[in-house]
Amino acid sequence: MTKKSFRIKGAGRLTPARTARFTFDGKTYTAYEGDTVASALLANGVHLMGRSFKYHRARGVLSAGAEEPNALIDVARDAARRQPNVRASVQDVFDGAIIRSQNRWPSLSFDTGAINNLLSPFFAAGFYYKTFMWPKEAWAKLYEPIIRRAAGLGVAPKEEDPDHYANRFAHCDVLVAGAGVAGLTAALSAAETGAEVILVDERAEVGGALLFDTSTMIDGRPGYDWAQDVLSRLKAMANVTVLTRTTAFGYYTHNFVGLAERVTDHLPRPGKHLPRERLWQVRAKKVVMATGAIERHMVFANNDRPGIMLASAARTYLNHYGVAVGEKIGVYTAHDSAYEAAIDLKHAGVEIAAIVDCRANPGDAVVSAARALGIEVLTGHCVLDTSGRLRVSSMTVAQNGGNGKRRIAVDALLMSGGWTPSVHLFSQSRGKLKFDKAKDRFLPGLHVQDGVSIGACNGTDDLPALLAEAVAAGGGTLSVSGSSLYGWTGGMIGAAEGAGPETAVKAFVDFQHDVTAKDIRLAVREGMQSIEHIKRFTTNGMASDQGKLSNMHGLAIAAEMLGKDIPEVGLTTFRAPYTPVTYGTLIAHSRGDLFDPARKTPLHDELATQGAEFEDVGNWKRAWYFPRRGEDMHQAVNRECRTARETAGIFDASTLGKIEVVGPDAAKFLNLLYTNAWDTLKPGKCRYGIMTREDGFIYDDGVVGRLAEDRFHVTTTTGGAPRVLAHMEDYLQTEFPDLKVWLTSTTEQWAVIAVQGPKARDIIAPLVEGLDLSNEAFPHMSVAECTVMGVPARLFRVSFTGEIGFEINVPADYGASVWKAIWERGQALGACLYGTETMHVLRAEKGYLIVGQDTDGTVTPDDAGYGWAVSKKKPDFVGIRGLQRPDLIRENRKQLVGLLTKDPTEVLEEGGQIVADPNQPKPMTMLGHVTSAYWSETLGRSIAIALVAGGRARMGETLYVPMKDKTIAVEVTDMVFFDKEGGRIHG
Incomplete structure (x- = not known):
């Protein structure tokens, strides 16, 4: 038996010469190239396309655009390439497409879940809030598993996605969202001024309402033809980028707009070199929103049956796709635009059963035009109900307020309750809406970014006014004129909500x-x-x-x-997003090994050659330790610690954050950002600095070197570089914009080689040119610009081990060659390479803290024992008021102290809780926790640092660390375990 086709000969813009075959729930259908899944199924007489979420009611396509709520489908190319919850109204058909309906079992036409429709009196709004509250014990065992199984419409794929996605950044003078009449006009107006323009539209073709509106004439031509001519002109211009199948899904701060481009979803055999989708991140000087309007449905009893759809959708399927949505069609409306759909269908030979208009006095022009074609028009009437199981079969009509009912047979019912401006992007931009009482709609009001709304999304219904508005938005002097056969009037929300008891x-x-x-x-x-x-x-x-x-x-x-x-x-x-965006689009290349890209220092390969074991520190790969044959980690670290203390150790410190702070107000700026003073620091000297947040808690720390009166080299923690730079930029731009300061991230520019230990000076001295490294000429906390092996360098006399130390900063490209020379010298003198684990032990022996490990976001400089780093003379800095809060200066705050276990061989666990009495009843009162704990080869015993309530007042006191199998006794001590006098750091 031959399937009946609902294609109207001579209608639409698709050609039967190019076809595509696809399956829907296992049945094979033929579509025209350019069809959406919805138009192709309608052309084959298929209206049942899905089931609703809660009641599993039979549903058909409601719209022809992105607003579609019913016809959500599963689209696949093969087993691995499958995507659920795709809107049939926007998904292009491609040859070989495997389409499945969702949210039904065992089939779409017979769904056992439809029992929910009969049980609907028990599923009234809010039932879940009331039902699932009792008994409490049932939530985890009964309710939650059932809810999780029922959640969602489609089934998420479990296979790895074989496709790839792309990401692109772009800047433009004007971004136009929407390529209807308004958008095309604005884009052409802007382009002719020479502006860089990006025009985007979510559909496959430009034109917007012109895809269905055949009554509009622009510049003497049919509107659709005019749109294609404008598209050709725009594509020929070098300063214009046109992106179709591209949704402007998010409008963010500073005119930043996110675009999702569907690159290959419509292609039967996409090339492997093409991404499936592309994320565009666009920064525009001006954003023109020409996003149109969305037709409203009518609210009446059983208004959801398959075959009931928006009037504009039926008109689109007819005039663009050449498909009639039925053979005997009813229309229910509160707006003139539905008449145009009926008139177009009547001209195409489709029977219009009746136009039911809930308005008593609709527009004379459209009513006269409809009646002239022999269409019955019932003004002042409403649709009370519909009938039909898997497709609408009739509508029940009555006069407004009357008792008489009339049943009219239909196989499709079109509805229009007016139009709602699409203000989503405008709202995302933080724009303020205003209400248009005359037409019951919200319109753009106050724009807070450099953007403008035009056309239907701005409530501009008159075509000449729309064209003028679009030309002005583009900034050009384009001359364009247009007219429409019918003037749209009316529009109301709702209209009859049905008859009978409300519960039914x-x-x-x-x-x-x-x-x-x-x-x-x-x-x-x-x-x-x-x-x-x-x-x-x-x-x-x-x-x-x-x-x-x-x-x-x-x-x-x-x-x-x-x-x-x-x-x-x-x-x-x-x-945001305006419509759903796939995870693949958002993450682009950030998957697999690229999900969290590893950053490697300029010395990475050289350290790997020396047998380094690496650990992940943020995004960085850092040398952890350097085991020799037969050594485990602890043995290697003990050897490295011993060698660094007795001879010297060489360490890759390139991951330190580095920020160049330059300008005549650089010192003044740092005075405001750090707790200590910087205007007293002389060029050629360094100072350790602490940065606090507004609340007074430690945010970051590091050594800052002053290279000149107007230039500072600021170092940060490895993980802190991006946030510290953002913190600085935030205050510079919002709180201190009058300061003449420039900030530049230089973390990647410098390779840093730290040489620490008694023989550090002997190792580097022959390689450093033009600089006296003696204690008198270059004491601890000095910095100088010099050359090392002929390479421009910045040399810091600093130490994070407590030994005499130097940090050599050279351009990253020269890092490996300079390191080789230093390592060659170091080996000759008995030095070793050491990694981050040894660095942690050596710094803990000296009581140096690590922000983020020994601090937890609630530690002040005084809590850490660094109160000396807070200036008592500065009138202001970020955090000064926070530090004055009573709670931050009260006694018994948690403070950093040292811990020594009574058993020297016992190494504490980091994070271990500390109590005063191990025999107290549970829950115990915790005094604090262990932040750092190590075995010290230098001291021949374990050491630890901890945050303890009133810690400094507890010196010599015995506390306890309860563990799972035992309790460890510890003595509270000073944080400095080695070389308390500090003589070694001065050489």
Whole structure:
């Protein structure tokens, strides 16, 4: 038997010469190239495309765009290439596509989940909040597993995604979102001024409403033809980038817009070199929003049956795809635009059963045009109900307020309740909306970024006014004129909510989540007054379509119940993304080995050659220790510690964060950012600095060298470099913009080789040119610019081990060659290489803290024993007021102290809790915890650093660290375990 086709000969813009074959739930269908899945199925007479989430009601396609809530499908090329929850109305058909319906079992036409529809009286809005509260014990064992199994519509793929995705950054003068009449006009206007323009549209073709509107003429040509001519002109211009199948999904601060481009989802055999999707991150001087408007549905009993759809959708399927959505079609409307759909279908030979208009006095032009074609028009009437199981078969009509009912047979029902401006991007930009009472709609009000809304999304319905508005937005002087056969008028929210007892009526507001008008009313009766509360109580607008169709109806019904105007009820928040974006698009190349890219220092390969074991420190690969044959980690670290103390150790310190702070106000700026003073630091000297947040807690630390009156070399912790630079930039731009200071990240520019130990000077002296390294000429905490082996260098006399030490900074490209020479000298003198584990032990022996390990975000400089680093003379710095809070200067705060175990061989566990009495009843009172703990080969015993309440007042006291199998006694001591006088650091 031959399948019936609903293609209208001579209609649409697709050609039967190019076809594609695909399957839907195992059945094979033929589509035209350019079809969406929805248009192809409709062409084959298939209206049933999905099931709703809660009640599993039969659903068909409702729209022809991204607002589609019903026809969500699973699209696959093969077993590994599968994507759920794709909107059939926007997914292009490609040859070989495997399409499956979702949220049903065992089949779409017979779904056992439909039993929920019969049980719907038990699933009223908010039932989950009430049902799942009792008994408490049932949540984890009963409710949660059931809810998790029921959650979601599609099934997420478990196979690894074989496709690849791309990421691109772009800048432009003007970004135009939307390529309808307004967007095309604005883009051309801007382009002709020479501006760099990016034009994006989520559809495969430009034109917007011109895809279905055949009555509009622009510059003397049919609107669609005009749009294609403008597209050709734009593509020929070097300063214009046109991106179709691209959604502007997010409008962020500083005119930053996220775009998701679908590159190959429409291709039958995409090349392996092409990404499946591409994320564009665009920074625009100006953003022009020409995002159009979304047609509203009508709210009446059983308005969700397959075959019931928006009037504009039916018009799109006819005029662009050449498909009739039925053979006998009814129309229910509160807006003139639905008449145009009926008229177009009538001209195509489709029977229009009746136009039901809930308005008593609609536009004369469209009513006259419809009646002239023999179409029955029932003004002042409403649709009360529909019938049909898997597709609508009739509508029940009555006069507004009347008792008489009339049943009219239809196989499709079109509806239009007016148009809602698409203000999502505008709202994401933090723009403020205003309410248009005359047409019950929100419009863009106050723009807070450099952007402008034009066309239908701005409420501009008149075509000449729209064209003028678009030309002005583009900034050019383009001359363009246009006219439309019918002027759109009217528009209202809702219209008849059905007849009969409210409990028996399902008049759907949110199709995807099965939210009805009575659910909204119930929420208000339950005490919800804010639309945000109503949204969460009913889940209205919380589906993947973000309420594009349901929000305004929900607002109107709630406002009516509350006796308030719509703006008084509030407005839900439109959040990015505008439509769902795949994880693949967002992460692009950040997967597998590239998910968390490893950063390697300029010395990495040389250290690997020497047998280094590496550890991950943030994104960095750092040499952990250097085992020799037969050594385990502890033996290698003990040897490295001993050699560094007795001879010398060489360490790769390249990962230290480095920031160049330059300008006439550099010292003044650092005075404000650090707790200690910098205007007293002379060029050629270094100082250890502590940075606090506003609350007074330690944020970062590091050595800062002053190279000149207006130049500082600032070092930060390895993991702190990006956040410290961002912290500095934040204050420079927002709090101290008058200061003449420039900040530059130089972490990657310098390779840093630290040489520490008694023979450090002997190792580097022959390699350093033009600098006296004696104690008198170059004492501890000095810095100088010099040359090392002819390479420009910055030499710091600093130490993180307590031994005489030097840090040699050379350009990264020369790091390996300089390191080889230093290592050759070091080997000859008995030095060793050491890694981060040895560095930790050596610094702990001297009581030097590590921010983030010995601090936890609640430690002040005084808590750490570094109160000396807080200037008593400076009138202001970031954190000064925080440090004066009573809680931060009270006695018994947790303070950093040293711990020595009573058994010298016992090494504590980092994180171990500390108590005063191990025999106290549980829960014990914890005094603090161990932050660092090591075996010290130098001291021949274990050492530890800990945060202890009132720690400095407990010197000599015995405390306890309860472990799982034993309790360890410890003595509270000073943090400095080795060379308390500090003589070794001066050589």
